Amino acid sequence: QQQVKQSPQSLIVQKGGISIINCAYENTAFDYFPWYQQFPGKGPALLIAIRPDVSEKKEGRFTISFNKSAKQFSLHIMDSQPGDSATYFCAASPPNNNDMRFGAGTRLTVKP
Amino acid sequence: SQTIHQWPATLVQPVGSPLSLECTVEGTSNPNLYWYRQAAGRGLQLLFYSVGIGQISSEVPQNLSASRPQDRQFILSSKKLLLSDSGFYLCAWTRQGGDGYTFGSGTRLTVV
Known part of the structure; x- marks a missing residue:
């Protein structure tokens, strides 16, 4: 059962542009919302994460915006670079952390 | 520091043959462990998770088992x-x- 919906499925951005990926969740018990970055042939790596007590978290060029009332969160990549080209997954998990649900993934291509 | 090892990296097996993929974690004790499968260009499907020795939870009934x-x-x-x-x-x-x-670095399994 899909509890985290991610869009778009693919995204093409010019170098220097802003990449925006959106996710929506259903389970109000979720309290941890990470984003993972995956390069071809590699396992996903934790990129940035947020808890619902804040509305935004920024780490370098990566920012998560969180809207608890709308049950939505998004990843913004500022000044996108070709090296950011990868598949990005959003996820959400409840407090016990045994049941993390992943979005379907977004394939980002940053053109030079 | 904690590290996760997964092997082999690639595997080509004939239909009807057995399978054994191994994963080990170093630098921690009593971890929660998970097996996911990712079809080409698709999202992450949780197969099994374990919160302790001998404790296995299955998410999807199928041809696989975990220990x-x-x-x-x-x-x-x-x-x-x-x-x-x-x-x-x-x-x-x-x-x-x-x-x-x-996540570990993954195993690419091709059944022929």
Whole structure:
């Protein structure tokens, strides 16, 4: 059962542009919302994460915006670079952390 | 520091043959362990998770099984592989009550 919906499925951005990926969740018990970055042939790596007590978290060029009332969160990549080209997954998990649900993934291509 | 090892990196197996993929975690104790499968260009499907030795929870009934013979060892097995078992298999771990998952480097399984 899909509890985290991610869009778009693919995204093409010019170098220097802003990449925006959106996710929506259903389970109000979720309290941890990470984003993972995956390069071809590699396992996903934790990129940035947020808890619902804040509305935004920024780490370098990566920012998560969180809207608890709308049950939505998004990843913004500022000044996108070709090296950011990868598949990005959003996820959400409840407090016990045994049941993390992943979005379907977004394939980002940053053109030079 | 904690590390996760997963092997082999690639595997080509004939239909009907057995399978054994191994995952080990170092530098921690009593981790939660997970097996995911990722079809080409698709999202992450949770197959099994374990919160302790001998404790296995299955998410999807299928041709696969998992075992946890030791605290930091997680094994994915099949008695007879099907073509549909092809995919990218990922092991992951997290601390009990922890946050983000750490993924292994994955095993690319091709059933021919």
